[in-house]
Amino acid sequence: MITALFSSVEAGLLYALMALGVYISFRVLDFPDLTVDGSFVTGAAVASVLIVGGVNPFIASLAALGAGFFAGCATGLLHTKGKINPLLSGILMMIALYSINLRIMDKPNVPLLQQETVMTIITKAFQRFDQALATIFPFVPKTWAIIVFGMFLVAVVKVIIDLFLKTEVGLALRAVGDNKKMIASFSGNTDRLTMIGLGLSNALVAFSGALISQYSGFSDIGMGIGMIVIGLASVIIGEALFGAKTIMRATLAVIFGAIVYRIVITLALRVQFLETGDVKLITAMIVILALVVPQMVAARAEKQRKARKRGAAVASTQADYESV
Amino acid sequence: MQLLLQLKQITKVFNEGTLDEKVALKHVELSLQPGDFVTIIGSNGAGKSTLMNIISGRLAPDTGEVVIDGKDVTTMSEHDRARYIGRVFQDPMAGTAPNMTIEENLAIAYNRTVKRTLRFGVTKKRREFFKETLATLQLGLENRLHAKVGLLSGGERQALSLLMATFTKPHVLLLDEHTAALDPARAKLITDLTKQIVETNRLTTLMVTHNMEQAVQLGNRLIMMDGGQIIFEASGDEKKKLTVSSLLQEFQRIRGSQFASDRAVLV
Ligand SMILES: Nc1ncnc2c1ncn2[C@@H]1O[C@H](COP(=O)(O)OP(=O)(O)OP(=O)(O)O)[C@@H](O)[C@H]1O
Ligand SMILES: [Mg+2]
Numbered sequence: 001m002i003t004a005l006f007s008s009v010e011a012g013l014l015y016a017l018m019a020l021g022v023y024i025s026f027r028v029l030d031f032p033d034l035t036v037d038g039s040f041v042t043g044a045a046v047a048s049v050l051i052v053g054g055v056n057p058f059i060a061s062l063a064a065l066g067a068g069f070f071a072g073c074a075t076g077l078l079h080t081k082g083k084i085n086p087l088l089s090g091i092l093m094m095i096a097l098y099s100i101n102l103r104i105m106d107k108p109n110v111p112l113l114q115q116e117t118v119m120t121i122i123t124k125a126f127q128r129f130d131q132a133l134a135t136i137f138p139f140v141p142k143t144w145a146i147i148v149f150g151m152f153l154v155a156v157v158k159v160i161i162d163l164f165l166k167t168e169v170g171l172a173l174r175a176v177g178d179n180k181k182m183i184a185s186f187s188g189n190t191d192r193l194t195m196i197g198l199g200l201s202n203a204l205v206a207f208s209g210a211l212i213s214q215y216s217g218f219s220d221i222g223m224g225i226g227m228i229v230i231g232l233a234s235v236i237i238g239e240a241l242f243g244a245k246t247i248m249r250a251t252l253a254v255i256f257g258a259i260v261y262r263i264v265i266t267l268a269l270r271v272q273f274l275e276t277g278d279v280k281l282i283t284a285m286i287v288i289l290a291l292v293v294p295q296m297v298a299a300r301a302e303k304q305r306k307a308r309k310r311g312a313a314v315a316s317t318q319a320d321y322e323s324v
Numbered sequence: 325m326q327l328l329l330q331l332k333q334i335t336k337v338f339n340e341g342t343l344d345e346k347v348a349l350k351h352v353e354l355s356l357q358p359g360d361f362v363t364i365i366g367s368n369g370a371g372k373s374t375l376m377n378i379i380s381g382r383l384a385p386d387t388g389e390v391v392i393d394g395k396d397v398t399t400m401s402e403h404d405r406a407r408y409i410g411r412v413f414q415d416p417m418a419g420t421a422p423n424m425t426i427e428e429n430l431a432i433a434y435n436r437t438v439k440r441t442l443r444f445g446v447t448k449k450r451r452e453f454f455k456e457t458l459a460t461l462q463l464g465l466e467n468r469l470h471a472k473v474g475l476l477s478g479g480e481r482q483a484l485s486l487l488m489a490t491f492t493k494p495h496v497l498l499l500d501e502h503t504a505a506l507d508p509a510r511a512k513l514i515t516d517l518t519k520q521i522v523e524t525n526r527l528t529t530l531m532v533t534h535n536m537e538q539a540v541q542l543g544n545r546l547i548m549m550d551g552g553q554i555i556f557e558a559s560g561d562e563k564k565k566l567t568v569s570s571l572l573q574e575f576q577r578i579r580g581s582q583f584a585s586d587r588a589v590l591v
Contacts, residue, residue, distance in 0.1 A: 164442075166444055166445060166446070167441070167442045167443060167444055167445060168431065168435050168440040168441050168442070168443060168444075168445045169440045169441065169442055170445070171424070171428055171431055171432050171435075171445040172432060172435070172440055174421070174423075174424060174428075175421045175424065175432050178421035178422060178423050178424060179417075179418070179420065179421045179422065181413070181418055182418065182419055182420060182421055182432075183421070183432065184402050184403050184406065185380070185402075185406055185409075185411045185419070185489075186406060186432050186433050186435065186436040186488075187403050187404070187406040187407055187435065187436045187437070188403055188432070188435075188440075189401075189403045190403070
């Protein structure tokens, strides 16, 4: 059980990068970008093929990040220059990427188990540390390497995003999602900003895909299916549990959301009658619940507030009568 | 002295060649001297907003040229042209980003004339500057730098929009009924602020308004539009002497005679 939770935190941290990408498109740019299902695999494909080809896994992962950036820019181009609506631009890009990913991998599945990956390298580097820890916590799993690396990486990416969104370009990017007409009247090139934003978003998604493929030991053409919903689930769960008052708070919430999501799925799969194939259904349910419950809670609070007001009004008129 | 803004033979037709064809502007000519403050009046659909949109680059004219400070900007994109132009819209929601703070909005406005970089939008030095500028509004906004703009009232937001459009000293300031959505007290506040800001900065300004009183009191020039044309213009002493009733009479006289000439053509 602890081992299972431990690995869901590991995976959660790596998926958090993807969720941060989704946060940038959905929340910052207000652009529902479905490219994610494709660009996640693009990242995995690029990294795996390069690693198999003998490239340093760190460089391969950065290459994946670059590939994701281009994929995102392409979606942005479809929307801004091609005047195609956001959802359709993303879907078109997602479909196109399916074929492109297959071309990159040359087959539906690239195994990485025999390869040196980012994960094997850091695990090796951590060996001493792990041995020391094993004497203190004998019950925990084989390595702390991935969790420590994941935390470090996610923290760095989070801080970079937080800082970037406070720069002049970052402020303009946020304004595109908030009020396009306004930013255009202050010399902001909304087309270019949209492309940059989607590029950054998908760069993170592809980077996450690259790391996940190295973590799980393969890339697969189908590994991106439903990824956008997982990303959304992380964003929504995070915001619901931890709030999103400021950018710094929101990005932190998204990271925790991604981890909580993994834990929930892990726990759900322990339930007897649920099978691995049910994961997507569970994910959809989580998103639906996370979207609907806050509305119901708010509606209920409103109703109670009104009822209380009415009660108070009745009471005060009664008081008036009594005083007469 | 060089003209600041020149409109040469601007024509704009919407939905050309269809049943919905609408001639919004017909051969409009207009020249502004530096420091001119022009109020524009005219009935609904006269083409006032279309004219503003063509100057700002939101719409492209079918024929004609837009020249700002001697530079032909007719084909320049809206965002590039914004380097010369400050704008305040009718809708108080339109000019600011509601989910961003007051200081972040000001930082965005600050970059209207300066290329955006990867430096922080709000620095210590800029924050001081923003505070000083906000203080000139006398609304206490300088103490609410971290408040989200969406929390401000319509009047406060419009005052902020006005400040954001002007504190970087645009070549041309375009105001399209920017007090129309406000209650009378707030409209007066914004009108007074407009007068103060335009005068202290000597901004070349075009202001569309439905308020005749306002049109007569503000500015050194007045333009009346109808049916996509400028049908009446007054400046200098002539403008000073204008009253609301004389303006209305003028309007009826011109409209009447035009109506008569249209009939003459038909017959
Ligand atoms: N995008 C558009 N497509 C089609 N017709 C338009 C468009 N924009 C404006 N028009 C038409 O052009 C004419 C001029 O419109 P415009 O908005 O410039 O008028 P206005 O003088 O600003 O009027 P108001 O006082 O009501 O704001 C109107 O008849 C309007 O219906
Ligand atoms: Mg108008």
